[in-house]
Amino acid sequence: MQTFQSIKQVILNLDHYSLKVLATTAVGIGGLLCYLALRRKPKTIPVGDGWWRVGERPLNEDTTIHPFVVESSEEMIQDLYQRIDQTRYTNSLEDSRFHYGFNSDYLRKVVSYWRNEFDWEKQVKVLNKYPHFKTNIEGLDVHFIHVKPARRAGQRVLPLLMVHGWPGSFYEFYRILPMITNTEEDVVFEVICASIPGYGYSEAPQVKGFNTMDAARIFLKLMERLNFTEYYLQGGDWGGFITCNMAQMKPERVRGLHLNMITGQAPGTMTLFSLVIGRYLPFLVGFTREDVKRMYPYMEKNVYELLRESGYLHIQATKPDTAGCGLNDSPVGLAAYILEKFSTWTDMKNRDLKDGALERKFSLDDLLTNVMIYWTTGSIISSMRFYKENMGTNFQKRVDNLTKIYVPAGLASFPHELLHCPRSWAYSRFRDVRSYNYMPRGGHFAAFEEPELLAKDMLQFAKKVESKRLK
Numbered sequence: 001m002q003t004f005q006s007i008k009q010v011i012l013n014l015d016h017y018s019l020k021v022l023a024t025t026a027v028g029i030g031g032l033l034c035y036l037a038l039r040r041k042p043k044t045i046p047v048g049d050g051w052w053r054v055g056e057r058p059l060n061e062d063t064t065i066h067p068f069v070v071e072s073s074e075e076m077i078q079d080l081y082q083r084i085d086q087t088r089y090t091n092s093l094e095d096s097r098f099h100y101g102f103n104s105d106y107l108r109k110v111v112s113y114w115r116n117e118f119d120w121e122k123q124v125k126v127l128n129k130y131p132h133f134k135t136n137i138e139g140l141d142v143h144f145i146h147v148k149p150a151r152r153a154g155q156r157v158l159p160l161l162m163v164h165g166w167p168g169s170f171y172e173f174y175r176i177l178p179m180i181t182n183t184e185e186d187v188v189f190e191v192i193c194a195s196i197p198g199y200g201y202s203e204a205p206q207v208k209g210f211n212t213m214d215a216a217r218i219f220l221k222l223m224e225r226l227n228f229t230e231y232y233l234q235g236g237d238w239g240g241f242i243t244c245n246m247a248q249m250k251p252e253r254v255r256g257l258h259l260n261m262i263t264g265q266a267p268g269t270m271t272l273f274s275l276v277i278g279r280y281l282p283f284l285v286g287f288t289r290e291d292v293k294r295m296y297p298y299m300e301k302n303v304y305e306l307l308r309e310s311g312y313l314h315i316q317a318t319k320p321d322t323a324g325c326g327l328n329d330s331p332v333g334l335a336a337y338i339l340e341k342f343s344t345w346t347d348m349k350n351r352d353l354k355d356g357a358l359e360r361k362f363s364l365d366d367l368l369t370n371v372m373i374y375w376t377t378g379s380i381i382s383s384m385r386f387y388k389e390n391m392g393t394n395f396q397k398r399v400d401n402l403t404k405i406y407v408p409a410g411l412a413s414f415p416h417e418l419l420h421c422p423r424s425w426a427y428s429r430f431r432d433v434r435s436y437n438y439m440p441r442g443g444h445f446a447a448f449e450e451p452e453l454l455a456k457d458m459l460q461f462a463k464k465v466e467s468k469r470l471k
Contacts, residue, residue, distance in 0.1 A: 165237020286424030410461030
């Protein structure tokens with residue numbers, strides 16, 4: 001009370017000018033505090049809307065969710081065999097291994113297995129192991145599988161949307177699904193695996209312009225249509241971009257975002273500075289020893305490596321339909337194009353091997369099932385177009401790349417991912433990182449290659465998020 005009276009007396013003794021200065025200062029400080037408070041609030045990107053069919057949008061859209069079954073036919077199989085039998089091969093160069101792309105000698109072995117041993121009808125039954133559905137959103141029939149957990153007493157069931165990338169499919173998640181839906185952990189996931197429009201059993205857009213933000217909006221509508229108000233997201237490759245966009249559009253819906261391919265903020269001056277300094281004084285730019293180990297052996301010869309490994313991207317981001325015509329017509333060409341990525345993107349060193357080490361991490365049945373999803377749906381061209389739609393403009397200056405992500409994030413950094421994102425770069429974009437873990441092994445196709453590692457990281461991340469929510 002005495003202190004209050006003293007302050008009051010000081011104010012009364014001030015002249016008019018001093019009072020004005022004091023008031024102005026108070027207003028300024030208040031304004032600064034308001035600015036800082038507002039700046040901390042999550043920023044969002046526009047949700048927008050779209051219609052991806054030729055013709056006008058109907059007044060009333062069908063929101064029904066229909067069961068879907070993957071089917072095969074003898075006619076389709078015989079057509080495949082006829083095309084395989086008419087393949088024209090080119091001999092590999094001596095000791096070329098996988099340095100020129102998919103080795104032709106090994107390709108003959110893969111195709112022989114495909115033609116004579118691979119059982120597509122059996123694999124169709126595997127695909128139908130989980131319930132499939134379709135629903136029409138923005139004019140497109142969107143495909144997804146819905147896997148409900150084997151819930152145990154005391155477990156918390158958490159909805160989770162998982163999104164694949166290119167040249168993968170929803171089938172990438174079949175190995176990990178039992179590990180996250182049938183577990184003794186405190187939390188368990190109820191999983192939706194959706195196919196990106198233009199991939200596999202999701203219908204392709206008929207008009208130009210469909211990018212990751214449009215896919216994100218469609219999947220937000222999908223989750224709403226399934227009556228999920230809050231949920232987790234998981235993705236890598238394009239799935240990582242799409243789920244990030246979902247978190248930017250409606251952060252209030254996203255309990256947590258888990259990524260196995262991490263992209264930091266758009267490159268700028270500080271990024272280049274940290275690249276130069278980080279090799280010699282990593283602590284100045286927040287690089288860990290593991291960051292240095294993963295970046296610089298690759299970065300120091302990176303110009304050539306980027307040129308060698310990004311050729312597909314330049315084609316698909318500019319003229320996808322040209323190359324796509326050949327892939328859509330030749331099953332062997334399609335297999336070579338897709339499976340070469342499953343070799344190299346698992347580990348760049350696989351290029352030194354004649355068989356590309358394809359069968360070290362994967363079975364031919366699993367690899368060819370993924371190829372067959374593209375072949376039987378004729379979706380390779382529409383999947384390749386996704387690159388052009390996203391990169392036809394300045395991708396780095398898009399609103400989503402200039403907007404940070406504020407939802408709880410779990411980041412799993414696999415050592416053989418195409419590009420490594422240091423922890424400090426990740427923290428600059430993801431403002432609420434609950435876990436950033438350097439995974440001991442694995443590459444680009446984490447759920448397909450190392451399902452146990454990815455499942456453990458996802459579950460531990462969710463437990464961290466949920467424990468904090470309960471406090």
